[in-house]
Amino acid sequence: MNVVPDQHRLEVGKKSIIHDPRDGDARKITLTRARGSYVWDDAGRKYLDCTSQAWSNSLGANDPRVIEAAIAQLREITHARPNFNTHALLELTARLRDITPGDLNRIGYCLHGSLAVEMALKLAFKNRPDRHNVIVMQDAYHGRSITTMAASWPHPNNPFLAISPRFTRVPHPDAYRPRMGMDVEQESALCLSLIEDTVTKGVDGGVAAIMVEPIMGNGGHIVHPASFHKGVREICDRHGIILIWDEIQSGFGRTGAMFAADLYSVVPDVMTFGKGIGGGFPLAGIFASDRLEGFDAGEDALTFGQFPVSMAAAIATVDAIIADKLCDNARRLGDYATQRLIEMSERRKLIGDVRGPGLFVSLELVRDKITKEPSPRAASEVYARSVEKAVLFGEARYAGLGNLIKVKPPLDCTHEDMAMALDVLDEVLGSIERDGAY
Numbered sequence: 231m232n233v234v235p236d237q238h239r240l241e242v243g244k245k246s247i248i249h250d251p252r253d254g255d256a257r258k259i260t261l262t263r264a265r266g267s268y269v270w271d272d273a274g275r276k277y278l279d280c281t282s283q284a285w286s287n288s289l290g291a292n293d294p295r296v297i298e299a300a301i302a303q304l305r306e307i308t309h310a311r312p313n314f315n316t317h318a319l320l321e322l323t324a325r326l327r328d329i330t331p332g333d334l335n336r337i338g339y340c341l342h343g344s345l346a347v348e349m350a351l352k353l354a355f356k357n358r359p360d361r362h363n364v365i366v367m368q369d370a371y372h373g374r375s376i377t378t379m380a381a382s383w384p385h386p387n388n389p390f391l392a393i394s395p396r397f398t399r400v401p402h403p404d405a406y407r408p409r410m411g412m413d414v415e416q417e418s419a420l421c422l423s424l425i426e427d428t429v430t431k432g433v434d435g436g437v438a439a440i441m442v443e444p445i446m447g448n449g450g451h452i453v454h455p456a457s458f459h460k461g462v463r464e465i466c467d468r469h470g471i472i473l474i475w476d477e478i479q480s481g482f483g484r485t486g487a488m489f490a491a492d493l494y495s496v497v498p499d500v501m502t503f504g505k506g507i508g509g510g511f512p513l514a515g516i517f518a519s520d521r522l523e524g525f526d527a528g529e530d531a532l533t534f535g536q537f538p539v540s541m542a543a544a545i546a547t548v549d550a551i552i553a554d555k556l557c558d559n560a561r562r563l564g565d566y567a568t569q570r571l572i573e574m575s576e577r578r579k580l581i582g583d584v585r586g587p588g589l590f591v592s593l594e595l596v597r598d599k600i601t602k603e604p605s606p607r608a609a610s611e612v613y614a615r616s617v618e619k620a621v622l623f624g625e626a627r628y629a630g631l632g633n634l635i636k637v638k639p640p641l642d643c644t645h646e647d648m649a650m651a652l653d654v655l656d657e658v659l660g661s662i663e664r665d666g667a668y
């Protein structure tokens with residue numbers, strides 16, 4: 231094996247990557263190493279990673295407990311087709327059943343969030359076979375498979391639209407940008423009544439499922455009031471609709487609770503999970519209510535549906551989240567971050583809004599606090615200038631506004647690291663304001 235990187239070979243490799251080169255463009259960093267809240271690039275530069283790699287390294291990267299568990303599993307068995315059980319699968323299932331909300335005691339696995347959403351939809355259609363519609367929120371994000379792209383915010387140029395299933399996007403409340411003259415509770419009530427109208431009058435045929443992200447992630451970090459979640463649950467109950475909560479981004483401690491369902495005291499019928507559960511290894515799936523019928527043989531069997539190495543890593547991750555009280559840490563550190571950002575917003579004219587909860591932290595950058603005109607340019611500048619100062623923040627590429635900065639390090643990030651990240655953010659916002667680069 232060639233151990234010394236040959237620069238020419240690496241350049242050729244970069245050009246051969248099929249994904250759109252604009253996705254990350256010239257700033258794309260080649261990562262070579264990761265530990266805890268830090269990553270290193272191929273020039274040996276060290277960065278504080280406030281993205282946890284798509285908010286997925288719930289524990290800091292390469293946590294020794296996770297790595298040891300994965301290596302031990304690698305030595306035993308790495309692959310089993312879905313007709314077989316493995317100890318890792320049974321053990322993880324038992325662990326998860328102890329922490330799932332309400333009666334969500336049945337668990338299905340896959341390797342990617344998008345496929346978990348597809349699994350949730352399939353289960354809803356299986357349980358409501360005479361209904362073909364799914365209601366989703368207008369700014370929702372549910373993934374990048376053909377079906378989940380159709381379920382997400384309108385992609386500026388979705389080339390797969392011709393083969394879309396029947397999704398209807400409905401409005402949802404937005405506390406920072408409420409509809410004319412309303413407060414968020416009034417807007418919540420209006421949206422609920424529009425959703426119920428859509429169920430009864432807005433689609434041909436019945437509605438099998440309503441799918442909601444408890445806190446909207448890629449669609450702008452929009453936090454919904456509890457009244458909205460309660461109201462959607464009630465609509466589902468009144469009309470026999472399956473309520474799916476997509477907790478791929480919010481689950482496993484990110485919000486300061488194990489699941490957002492615990493925060494809002496709402497139990498959906500199906501909940502998707504992914505990202506943080508694997509401690510950096512790919513794993514996703516669904517929790518489903520005992521009341522729902524499961525899949526028959528062959529209805530949802532994927533060759534790599536259970537990757538024992540990811541499952542062993544997930545057992546170690548879930549154990550560590552509980553043992554290290556990382557939900558508490560996410561809450562404490564998140565409170566500290568949002569408080570400091572609110573204080574910063576009093577001095578920094580670019581910060582329009584600060585959002586939580588827990589370590590689901592973000593800020594909206596605006597050109598004007600009164601008009602709330604979004605500034606995607608400021609977000610782009612924050613990202614680029616922070617990279618120069620060795621901190622990686624998340625950026626929203628969302629088609630709607632594109633002006634969000636996300637501060638979402640691993641759940642076990644230290645106070646000192648968070649303080650340093652916020653100092654850098656303050657400094658770069660100051661320099662962008664001075665340069666008028668927004």
Ligand SMILES: Cc1ncc(COP(=O)(O)O)c(C=O)c1O
Binds near residue numbers: 344
């Ligand atoms: C709420 C939500 N659902 C689904 C997905 C898709 O997950 P994946 O990228 O693992 O397919 C994501 C990813 O960002 C997400 O945030």
